Amino acid sequence: MSDGSTTINAVETSFQIIDVLADHGPLRVTELAEETGVPKGTVHKHLATLRGVGYVVKEEKVYRLSLQYLRVGKRIQKRSKLFRLAKPIVDELAKTTRATTNLMIVEEERGVYLYRNDGMSVESDPLPAVGGRVPLHATAGGKAILSQSLELTEKLIEDHGLQQFTEKTIIDKQELRNELRSIRDQGVAFERGEHDPAVQCVGAPIVVDDEPVGAVSISGNIDRMIGKKLEEDLTGLVVSTVSEIEIALLRQ
Structure with a gap:
């Protein structure tokens, strides 16, 4: 997480969600909240933002990371x-x-x-x-x-x-x-x-x-x-x- 320098908590939360989805996804909002310790409402807002930029996909009631990460990694x-x-x-x-x-x-x-x-x-x-x-x-x-x-x-x-x-x-x-x-x-x-x-x-x-x-x-x-x-x-x-x-x- 933070190394003591100035950080933006919202960005850290987004990457926390991303890491959990990478390790355990696809997951529901409730499951993500339990895994991250972040309130459900906050998790939902972050997921909506990540979906908007194409880095998270919603399928039925679960969320997973998109294949955008493959493109970036390559x-x-x-x-x-x-x-x-x-x-x-x-x-x-x-x-x-x-x-x-x-x-x-x-x-x-x-x-x-x-x-x-x-x-x-x-x-x-x-x-x-x-x-x-x-x-x-x-x-x-x-x-x-x-x-x-x-x-x-x-x-x-x-x-x-x-x-x-x-x-x-x-x-x-x-x-x-x-x-x-x-x-x-x-x-x-x-x-x-x-x-x-x-x-x-x-x-x-x-x-x-x-x-x-x-x-x-x-x-x-x-x-x-x-x-x-x-x-x-x-x-x-x-x-x-x-x-x-x-x-x-x-x-x-």
Whole structure:
């Protein structure tokens, strides 16, 4: 919500409603009021406004988000140079590994999935959707990025702290710093059930002119992402993929 600066409550309420519809919709006005804690009359006014600009659709007595959000999201995605250059390379990695492959960037000290290719994965891994924010300190891609920036690491710790998501999440500041140094030396980061207990992941940072611009990771169910496959096979493929992306970025 607010970071302490001047905000407009009505705008925050609209986005609160949008978030609930994204996670739980379609919903009735009463259900939205219960989920948001906003009075029914206020919810109805916001829905009427959002319908008027084409971002909410009413069907019978329920409301859902319109496909306008797809248009907006695709436009933002396509404006990213990293997305345009990395997408075909990430797609090739997904094809080779037959596993879920992710491209992550940072926004407001949070990891954001800019792109994902599910490869030939037959199971749906419990990963946030493209555009969803995830904690940097509890994900392979996030730790890979943090390993390349002491400034970002300290800002994350100061502004957000180290939230615990599972019993394996690193919540000790010095322990995190030690792991990030190891990741920087090795060039790869592992996520072993730290954000979701069912997911393991390996990632590597994309670095241009000594600055991390993103990360590539391969993720999967903890039962599949184990042993030599995780520690050696996928690790080498992630590192070579990142090198290819870095070369493409430097040529632009």
